[in-house]
Amino acid sequence: MKATSTFVTRPLGKALSVGLACALAGWLGSAQGAVKKSTEDEKEKSKTESKQTEKISVPVKPPAKAPAKTTAPAKKTTPAPAKKTTPAPAKPKAEEKPVEKSGEKPAEGGKPPTADMGGSASTDTKDAAPKDVTSSSKASSDGHNDSEMHGPDPEEEAAEKAASAARAKAATSTTTSRDMAGWELIRYQERDYVSAASIHRFYRFNELKENGNSVWFTSPVLIMKGTKGSHELLINNIKFVMSYPMVELNGKSCISRLDLCKLIDPVLRPSYIGKGSTFDTVIIDPGHGGHDSGAKGIYGYEKDYALKLAYTLKGILEKQGLRVMLTRTNDTFISLGGRVAYANKVPNSIYVSLHFNSGGSSATGIETFALSPQGSASVYGSNSSDGYAFRGNQRDSENIALATAIHASVVSHFKLVDRGVKRARWHVLRGLERPGVLFEGGFVTNATDARLIAADNFRSELATTIAQAVMNYRRALQPGKRPGSR
Structure with missing residues (x-):
């Protein structure tokens, strides 16, 4: 089944310049450094994390x-x-969800509790810019008592899980393709995934490049690299561990919608x-x-x-x-x-x-x-x-x-x-x-x-x-x- 996704570009400043803000704030280093080290990173992939640290300029006794x-x-x-870990077999089949036309009934049910990445559906998406689907739903604030880090009291743990279930139910909302206007959404293993092409277009990266299992998103100030089958995501050579690995679905590199909402967007656009x-x-x-x-x-x-x-x-x-x-x-x-x-x-x-x-x-x-x-x-x-x-x-x-x-x-x-x-x-x-x-x-x-x-x-x-x-x-x-x- 072919997706009939509609992509409408955003103004350049609203997406790409936020990467510049991150870089200037000193969060993510520089894109130039990421380019310089890209080949080295590929070679270093096989090395373990146990290597000794480089010599630091701080004199110590x-x-x-x-x-x-x-x-x-x-x-x-x-x-x-x-x-x-490599999820499931190579190139699994997944259900693609085309962007719905205005007036069609939203899809309902069957979705696990994840971030509510869109508000109410627009009645007309034909000429609209891609919807910002990255805002998080907030869990309710009914409480639980925090106890020990690794050994909580069994009664407190039971009460905590009950309260958690109630919050999950309250926070769960049905998401439709209309909520994802301008994005290519694919359903796989009871989770939603967003294509790399959609991320590339929304954040106005200059280039999307794939080389084997490596997927690169590049701009003058920001370089983001994911690896299919891996939880690891590098943003200007800073390592993040995603909730789910990048996967290839129907020939398209995809990142989980949860990671888009809860990791990529807040890091690239903190002021949003x-x-x-x-x-x-x-x-x-x-x-x-x-x-x-x-x-x-x-x-x-x-x-x-x-x-x-x-x-x-x-x-x-x-x-x-x-x-x-x-x-x-x-x-x-x-x-x-x-x-x-x-x-x-x-x-x-x-x-x-x-x-x-x-x-x-x-x-x-x-x-x-x-x-x-x-x-x-x-x-x-x-x-x-x-x-x-x-x-x-x-x-x-x-x-x-x-x-x-x-x-x-x-x-x-x-x-x-x-x-x-x-x-x-x-x-x-x-x-x-x-x-x-x-x-x-x-x-x-x-x-x-x-x-x-x-x-x-x-x-x-x-x-x-x-x-x-x-x-x-x-x-x-x-x-x-x-x-x-x-």
């Missing part, structure tokens, strides 16, 4: 090793890295998020504390490094004119539910949870987490999906934009191994009513990373980089300053 503790500290668990507004307060959450030491490293404990980084970051942000509050100010244990409750009481704020990673001695690099969107898997990298919606999903677009700002700034500045902007349903993120992320600033169990993390001058520079990213994020979300607007 090896600190003394941490004394042994009589009791083994609690070790923070980090989800296993996403495995790349809509609900995003200025904030005057940053809640910094130093991970662990007290009897919960977090990861035990070569030179010290995660809880101590997180608190030191938090205090340094606090001082820098306050000099920028922001109000800063810490969830803990000393070596005290605070439950994850207590941290979330504290953050939710502070209006006009964002939340940054600071952690350091643990793993095998070869594991290295930076990763940043935002909450998994409704309709994706609970664990990043999985092809499964569920309908859970949590308080934090009200801020999906802001969450991924904040994660992008921090992650891209740190990776680009220090040239550390990029483990990606990822999604997971950490309990510390699920209950938030504010934009929030969880940042992992390297591995205390890796010799190179641990030496850096234990050095005061490295943590100081890391705090400076995060602070600059927060200010970039704040500027990028300014309402009324959308690139290309008149």
